[in-house]
Amino acid sequence: MPIVAQSTETTDWVSRYADEVIEESERRAPGKPVVVASGLSPSGPIHLGNLREVMTPHLVADEIRRRGYEVRHLISWDDYDRYRKVPNGVAGIDESWAEHIGKPLTSVPAPKGSPHPNWAEHFKSAMTEALRELGVEFDGISQTAQYTAGVYREQILHAMRHRADIDAILDQYRTKKPPAGKNKKQQQGQKPVDEAEIEAAEGSGAAAEDDGTGSAGYFPYKPYCGNCDKDLTTVTAYDDDTTELTYTCTACGYSETVRLSEFNRGKLVWKVDWPMRWAYEGVVFEPSGVDHSSPGSSFQVGGQIVGSIFGGKQPIGPMYAFVGISGMAKMSSSRGGVPTPGDALKIMEAPLLRWLYARRRPNQSFKIAFDQEIQRLYDEWDKLGAKVADGSALPADIAAHSRAVRTAAGELPKTPRPMPYRTLASVADITAGHGDQALRILSDLDPTNPLASLDEVRPRYDKAEAWINTHVPAEQRTVVREDADVELLKSLDDQARESLRLLLDGLDSNWSLDGLTHLVYGVPKVQAGFPPDATPKELPPEIKAAQRSFFALLYHLLVGRDTGPRLPTLLLAVGADRVRKLLGE
Numbered sequence: 001m002p003i004v005a006q007s008t009e010t011t012d013w014v015s016r017y018a019d020e021v022i023e024e025s026e027r028r029a030p031g032k033p034v035v036v037a038s039g040l041s042p043s044g045p046i047h048l049g050n051l052r053e054v055m056t057p058h059l060v061a062d063e064i065r066r067r068g069y070e071v072r073h074l075i076s077w078d079d080y081d082r083y084r085k086v087p088n089g090v091a092g093i094d095e096s097w098a099e100h101i102g103k104p105l106t107s108v109p110a111p112k113g114s115p116h117p118n119w120a121e122h123f124k125s126a127m128t129e130a131l132r133e134l135g136v137e138f139d140g141i142s143q144t145a146q147y148t149a150g151v152y153r154e155q156i157l158h159a160m161r162h163r164a165d166i167d168a169i170l171d172q173y174r175t176k177k178p179p180a181g182k183n184k185k186q187q188q189g190q191k192p193v194d195e196a197e198i199e200a201a202e203g204s205g206a207a208a209e210d211d212g213t214g215s216a217g218y219f220p221y222k223p224y225c226g227n228c229d230k231d232l233t234t235v236t237a238y239d240d241d242t243t244e245l246t247y248t249c250t251a252c253g254y255s256e257t258v259r260l261s262e263f264n265r266g267k268l269v270w271k272v273d274w275p276m277r278w279a280y281e282g283v284v285f286e287p288s289g290v291d292h293s294s295p296g297s298s299f300q301v302g303g304q305i306v307g308s309i310f311g312g313k314q315p316i317g318p319m320y321a322f323v324g325i326s327g328m329a330k331m332s333s334s335r336g337g338v339p340t341p342g343d344a345l346k347i348m349e350a351p352l353l354r355w356l357y358a359r360r361r362p363n364q365s366f367k368i369a370f371d372q373e374i375q376r377l378y379d380e381w382d383k384l385g386a387k388v389a390d391g392s393a394l395p396a397d398i399a400a401h402s403r404a405v406r407t408a409a410g411e412l413p414k415t416p417r418p419m420p421y422r423t424l425a426s427v428a429d430i431t432a433g434h435g436d437q438a439l440r441i442l443s444d445l446d447p448t449n450p451l452a453s454l455d456e457v458r459p460r461y462d463k464a465e466a467w468i469n470t471h472v473p474a475e476q477r478t479v480v481r482e483d484a485d486v487e488l489l490k491s492l493d494d495q496a497r498e499s500l501r502l503l504l505d506g507l508d509s510n511w512s513l514d515g516l517t518h519l520v521y522g523v524p525k526v527q528a529g530f531p532p533d534a535t536p537k538e539l540p541p542e543i544k545a546a547q548r549s550f551f552a553l554l555y556h557l558l559v560g561r562d563t564g565p566r567l568p569t570l571l572l573a574v575g576a577d578r579v580r581k582l583l584g585e
Helices: 014-026 048-066 095-100 118-133 145-150 153-161 164-170 195-202 270-281 298-309 328-335 342-346 348-357 371-392 396-405 423-429 434-445 460-471 486-491 493-505 514-527 542-559 567-574 575-583
Strands: 034-040 072-076 139-142 221-223 233-238 244-249 255-259 266-268 321-326 368-369
Touching: 014 034, 014 048, 014 321, 014 396, 014 567, 034 048, 034 270, 048 072, 048 342, 048 348, 048 396, 118 342, 139 145, 139 486, 145 266, 153 221, 153 266, 153 270, 164 298, 221 233, 221 244, 266 270, 270 298, 298 514, 321 423, 328 575, 342 348, 342 460, 348 368, 348 371, 348 396, 368 371, 371 396, 371 514, 423 434, 423 460, 423 567, 486 542, 493 514, 514 542, 514 567, 542 567, 542 575, 567 575
Parallel strands: 034 072, 072 139, 321 368
Antiparallel strands: 221 266, 233 244, 244 255
């Protein structure tokens, strides 16, 4: 029995959309599965911005499943789209791939070395694997398979019969210009976009892409050439009675006449194709990006075409905002492209990535961290987990956390003992891949409850290690000195020597993460005549300066730099005997 929705006063954005979608689905098709949809084009690496196209309906679909309803989340792989350009930063390709521009993505060779049969399958495979790890349940639909099998034949013939009506709808937008004085910001919660983006989003109208207009009139269908397999074709004649269609190819000069009632090598133009699928699949919910939500864009035009041409209804379709990347410039220099979900999942656990999409409304932009910010992000995530556990979290935060860690099908895999990410990253940095050393250090963090195996901190430890190895520049990596800095030690004044003596005297009795934290912060307090456990409110401001100077001295003596990993973690990593050697004992 479906579960009744809770009061919207205590629910998050996902629950509110679920309420709306259930109500609309019952109105359109009572008793049938609720249909939500996403569309992805495997024209290159499918990036983290594209993931919002999937995660928004996934989260809504999953909430609906939790309430006991049957849901289909369709992902249309737009693999019958044309290959538009050779993307930058893709391994295994060169300029020779330009000869395939204009062909269906499933007719373009995969990058060299790929185990997949074509370009589309190569990039679909990476996304499918990431979605599996993220717990996203979906029904994949290949548009190549649909079109080449003639699944949409009746819809194509219907669109061709009503081409004049479609043309009239599109014509309303072909000359649309941006309103004078239009505010250059997107919806609330989004950052401004530049002038080129605004022009593309607002002023393009239906002429922004090939909508089927040609010298012989308007035709909403585009054949792929029977000779070169490219879509650089122009329909020159069509007979509604016989369905005979004649086209010529501007790429190779080939021309032929076919019967559209039997012909399966072509597709509807995008602004007709999308609303046709809404009607065909009975889609109730499908979000779209900023580019599809502006005047004259695919979603707006499709809303008119789906009803007046195909007898369907436009889905509930919230616009989703941009997803930015923190540290993207560093990554772009090495990869030449925007990070993908697979890239993110190498350095963060699936629940954390899910949480980033769940906690923000679709029209709110956010960033995914690939730089040092990932440590703060993990701290925030762990803090939320603690609040959820003790019952102090807010209802919306509890809902976002729940959607991150589990789906209607069950809990996602998690780290049994989730130590702080920044600690694990520091240990992975210092040990440089030596698992036995990492286990020793992590066990010393809490000697009363030592780790039995690194498996207790996996997969989080592996993610932190991957982040250190792939996103921290070599000059920022931690290398512990081999020998003591004799010159620096000789140059120290009495106060500095005393601070080192106090630290060394307390090592054995404080050899744990908490103990060493208390020790390194306490040394400057003791030197100034205060108890080691004195709080900041009890101390004069100059104590903070003394602590900073003491920390800088330790970093120079241990790693030859002004800064480094948190000192307690660093001391545990170096080991007591080596610390004594490097500090001149």
